[in-house]
Amino acid sequence: MSQPSHLVSSIIDHIQSTPGQRIPFASYMDLALYHPDHGYYTTKSSILGPSGDFITSPHLSHDFGELLAIQFADMWQSLGQPSPFHIVEMGAGQGLIAADVLGYLQQNHPDCYTALDYTIIEKSSALRAQQKQHLTHQKVIWTTLADLSPITGCFFSNELVDAFPVHIIEKHNNQLQEIYVTTQDNTLQETLGPLSTGKLTQYFDLVGIDLLTDTYPNGYRTEVNLAALDWLDTVATRIDRGFLLTIDYGHIAQRYYSPARHKGTLKCYHQHRHHDNPYTNIGQQDLTAHIDFTALQAQGEKAGLTTLGYTQQGLFLMALGLGDRVAHITQTIPPGPDGFNQLIQRRAALHQLMDMSPMGLGTFGVLVQEKGLENSVSLTGLTTPPMEQAINKFQK
Numbered sequence: 001m002s003q004p005s006h007l008v009s010s011i012i013d014h015i016q017s018t019p020g021q022r023i024p025f026a027s028y029m030d031l032a033l034y035h036p037d038h039g040y041y042t043t044k045s046s047i048l049g050p051s052g053d054f055i056t057s058p059h060l061s062h063d064f065g066e067l068l069a070i071q072f073a074d075m076w077q078s079l080g081q082p083s084p085f086h087i088v089e090m091g092a093g094q095g096l097i098a099a100d101v102l103g104y105l106q107q108n109h110p111d112c113y114t115a116l117d118y119t120i121i122e123k124s125s126a127l128r129a130q131q132k133q134h135l136t137h138q139k140v141i142w143t144t145l146a147d148l149s150p151i152t153g154c155f156f157s158n159e160l161v162d163a164f165p166v167h168i169i170e171k172h173n174n175q176l177q178e179i180y181v182t183t184q185d186n187t188l189q190e191t192l193g194p195l196s197t198g199k200l201t202q203y204f205d206l207v208g209i210d211l212l213t214d215t216y217p218n219g220y221r222t223e224v225n226l227a228a229l230d231w232l233d234t235v236a237t238r239i240d241r242g243f244l245l246t247i248d249y250g251h252i253a254q255r256y257y258s259p260a261r262h263k264g265t266l267k268c269y270h271q272h273r274h275h276d277n278p279y280t281n282i283g284q285q286d287l288t289a290h291i292d293f294t295a296l297q298a299q300g301e302k303a304g305l306t307t308l309g310y311t312q313q314g315l316f317l318m319a320l321g322l323g324d325r326v327a328h329i330t331q332t333i334p335p336g337p338d339g340f341n342q343l344i345q346r347r348a349a350l351h352q353l354m355d356m357s358p359m360g361l362g363t364f365g366v367l368v369q370e371k372g373l374e375n376s377v378s379l380t381g382l383t384t385p386p387m388e389q390a391i392n393k394f395q396k
């Protein structure tokens, strides 16, 4: 039998020193991803990108960050051109979005760029080091959520909330139970127990879902992201006037907790493959669950955030000009011997960003909440893109 890794040994030690010798799955996921010395996000040098375990939208092309920059410039206008105008990015990965946003604003919206302060909040020291290497703009500073003063501007994230640890629950004998992780012969095992916190039942009240009705089968398994609610409460206190923009894969509660989705959404990513076993490759693979956008909206309302709009990434990017970019690139082949290949690659990337097939990036949710705005605003990304308008007209 091979020796357990440092991470597995310290998780086993932790479990064995915990009363009851078991920890909720959420605590296990937190250790596997963020253990301060051995966690996946803390230590692994290649997490994101072609040589890592998964890619995100900014890996496909600069267009994603540039289209976000257009949305930020629009937000700056609708806030009355404040200076400073803060963009806070939480969970910035390799810093690709930040580089694309800053580069685009500098070139195309110099007044907005002059007013801009760009702040990154990043938990992983390994990724923070990569960001500092990649981002040489003097505009960028790093801080923590606890140290961030309330901002005027936009607080945003791409694929952050899906990386928060989740509780796993199952329905048995008409009761909700929770999955805990325990040890047996120095290996990690799942065991069922009562709910570890009353916040889990409050969560379902918040999102208007009752898993104890007959429509949910015995053995129904799903996740609850309580960390997202705490995060939202804190973020709401860090916005004085402006927007919270959250992009991630997920559903509204009715779809998330659909009786048919009886195994939940937890996934593990390792070397660009996904599977369902969180107890293998521990510390070498990402663990992630879809997010519940209803919970973010409902908790946001309680925390003083008003929902401005909820849409899909494909529509959001189209409204910001993705369709025009697709049309434009086919007319201009980049110079050089590789120009045609570059054109083909970029066109494929643009199509991936708006791919509306079930696993496509275009189906990601985009939630915009606001706080402290005196007047109603209409953001470009939330308007109906021209092609949709044409389809709607045609269907009438």
Ligand SMILES: C[S@@+](CC[C@H](N)C(=O)[O-])C[C@H]1O[C@@H](n2cnc3c(N)ncnc32)[C@H](O)[C@@H]1O
Residues within 6 Å of the ligand: 041, 048, 056, 057, 058, 090, 091, 092, 093, 094, 121, 122, 123, 124, 127, 157, 158, 159, 160, 163, 164
């Ligand atoms: C899936 S990656 C997404 C990276 C990047 N946004 C992108 O689109 O490529 C999740 C990111 O969130 C960071 N993260 C997770 N939890 C965090 C927290 N509580 N505070 C700050 N960053 C966090 C991770 O370290 C990582 O940078």
